[in-house]
Amino acid sequence: MDEYSNFVDWDKMDVSAQSQDTKELTCTDFHELKQLARQGYWAKNHSLRAKVYHKLISNIPCRTVTPDANVYRDIVVKIIGKRNSSSLPLPEFVDNSLIPTYCLNAEGVGAVRKIILCIANQFPDISFCPALPSVIALLLHYSKDEAECFEQVCRILACNDPSRRLIDQTFLAFESSCMTFGDLVNKYCQAAHKLMVAVSEDVLEVYSDWQRWLFGELPMAYIARVFDVFLVEGYKVLYRVALALLKFFHKVRAGQPMESDSIQQDIRAFVRDITKSVSPERLLEKAFAIRLFSRKEIQLLQMANEKALQQKGITVKQKRQNVHLAVHAENFKSEIVSVKEMRDIWSWIPERFALCQPLLLFTTLEHGCSLSRFYSHSEGHEPTLLLIKTTAKEVCGAYLSTDWSERRRGGNKLSFFGTGECFVFRLQPEVERYEWVIIKHPELASTGSETENHAQPASSTLSSSSIPSDRLSPFLAARHFNLPSKTASMFMAGSSECIIVGGGDGQALYLDADLNHGRTSHCNTFNNQPLCSESFQISILEVWGFRD
Numbered sequence: 001m002d003e004y005s006n007f008v009d010w011d012k013m014d015v016s017a018q019s020q021d022t023k024e025l026t027c028t029d030f031h032e033l034k035q036l037a038r039q040g041y042w043a044k045n046h047s048l049r050a051k052v053y054h055k056l057i058s059n060i061p062c063r064t065v066t067p068d069a070n071v072y073r074d075i076v077v078k079i080i081g082k083r084n085s086s087s088l089p090l091p092e093f094v095d096n097s098l099i100p101t102y103c104l105n106a107e108g109v110g111a112v113r114k115i116i117l118c119i120a121n122q123f124p125d126i127s128f129c130p131a132l133p134s135v136i137a138l139l140l141h142y143s144k145d146e147a148e149c150f151e152q153v154c155r156i157l158a159c160n161d162p163s164r165r166l167i168d169q170t171f172l173a174f175e176s177s178c179m180t181f182g183d184l185v186n187k188y189c190q191a192a193h194k195l196m197v198a199v200s201e202d203v204l205e206v207y208s209d210w211q212r213w214l215f216g217e218l219p220m221a222y223i224a225r226v227f228d229v230f231l232v233e234g235y236k237v238l239y240r241v242a243l244a245l246l247k248f249f250h251k252v253r254a255g256q257p258m259e260s261d262s263i264q265q266d267i268r269a270f271v272r273d274i275t276k277s278v279s280p281e282r283l284l285e286k287a288f289a290i291r292l293f294s295r296k297e298i299q300l301l302q303m304a305n306e307k308a309l310q311q312k313g314i315t316v317k318q319k320r321q322n323v324h325l326a327v328h329a330e331n332f333k334s335e336i337v338s339v340k341e342m343r344d345i346w347s348w349i350p351e352r353f354a355l356c357q358p359l360l361l362f363t364t365l366e367h368g369c370s371l372s373r374f375y376s377h378s379e380g381h382e383p384t385l386l387l388i389k390t391t392a393k394e395v396c397g398a399y400l401s402t403d404w405s406e407r408r409r410g411g412n413k414l415s416f417f418g419t420g421e422c423f424v425f426r427l428q429p430e431v432e433r434y435e436w437v438i439i440k441h442p443e444l445a446s447t448g449s450e451t452e453n454h455a456q457p458a459s460s461t462l463s464s465s466s467i468p469s470d471r472l473s474p475f476l477a478a479r480h481f482n483l484p485s486k487t488a489s490m491f492m493a494g495s496s497e498c499i500i501v502g503g504g505d506g507q508a509l510y511l512d513a514d515l516n517h518g519r520t521s522h523c524n525t526f527n528n529q530p531l532c533s534e535s536f537q538i539s540i541l542e543v544w545g546f547r548d
Helices: 030-039 046-058 069-080 107-121 132-140 146-155 170-187 190-199 203-207 208-218 220-233 236-253 262-271 279-287 295-311 339-346 373-376 402-409 440-456
Strands: 357-362 384-390 397-399 414-416 425-426 432-435 492-494 498-502 506-510 517-522 535-547
Touching: 030 220, 046 220, 046 339, 069 107, 069 146, 107 132, 107 146, 132 146, 132 208, 132 220, 146 373, 146 535, 170 203, 170 208, 170 236, 170 295, 190 203, 190 236, 190 262, 203 262, 208 236, 208 262, 220 236, 220 279, 236 262, 236 279, 236 295, 339 397, 339 425, 357 373, 373 402, 373 498, 373 535, 402 414, 402 492
Parallel strands: none
Antiparallel strands: 357 535, 384 397, 384 535, 397 425, 414 492, 425 432, 492 498, 498 506, 506 517, 517 535
16 A cells, blocks of 8 residues: 555455545644644554654654664574574563564564564663564554664664653563552552452452553554554553553443453453454543543652562562462461451552561550550551451551651641551441541641641652652652642641541541540541441551561
């Protein structure tokens, strides 16, 4: 059909979806370009899309010495020789069993393998890059020859803009992206996450498939539309689309029996057959309807997850201890929750801490009902998990992101601290997790000026240099959560007289100094279900830390 058709099997393509109208792209304004990409301006014109890809990729800032088309022509014969390209062994950093063909002809399928081997020769620092075959196969559709495709892929790999992430090239980057995706699912797809927890022993194992959904299972017409926007907006688009896929999977399959013994296989099959239920336009519409964290916040979350992996020594591909095994049945003993219940809680916490094992720090059965002892045993640990069992057999608790020693900033006055990762939950009589909300404390209504002085406003400008490395948190931007800046950190509070923990939908816990009595505030309860009784007697209270 045009000069970019050398590797395309048009018998497998939907030619009717292609327009022959001659269109050009002249705009250079980022916002206008973003809108055109989302609307699919060049999606139905094969030649125009090829030209747009070439222009966008040419503008990627790269290392000074980046292999180009001439390098490919020089090395391809030396590396490949006269061997049949279909039998060429691929480098370990790609998944040999997952090489998408994307309606390529036989020459195109062979070209994918040749280009991968030449890239391996020129990029010896790549250690794990499962998305690479898909990117090459896709770009071959819009390249005049193998050398041009090689050059475009090399520019993507050699991007040296620190603020612009494109393709993961190490296991550390890939694994931390899977953890970050798990955190985002936990925040934005709670119904789907609840299903994953119910049917899978290792939730993170399911979420580690997220890039495969995009660069492997998604049909050609869909991944091309995603790639259109990805080249303009960057990595965040991939998270958006993967979240949208999970939302659609849950919507379509909700209430239906699993089609296989594995939720992973079911999701893969759903994505492969997505044409039966969702159009490319609807998928992107859903993806961009998600009010996702800012790019800086996601970057901070990714950094935190990378740091957690490095501290655990997980930097190369290996068998990961899954979340199901993080709470070992033989080593775990609580008077409040079972092993299964603790594993459910573990599935809610940020992924970087799900790598750790629970460590009992304080229990009223052993240490007594003393708030001072509560503080002395809890301080120095971040984060912590609070579990409460009432005399009425209710079980509730809270995930607390910040060290209790932070309460001292206010001197003898009640001061507020914490981050948006805090949440409260109920296990008995029914399981429910509540997203955080600003603490509501009626008794403090007359002392607003005092709390204003001691509540630390969260910064709406995030950078790795402005946040201590051991306190990295992605939820510090008051702007994102629509909170007034002077109450943006009001999630936890502690004094010598009481403890307060804010939760979601108006839920909050108040514990008195003797740790015998507590109250809840539930102004706008979730489905009219409070966290627990409005006033309750504490039977047992435990505080758990996280052990590496």
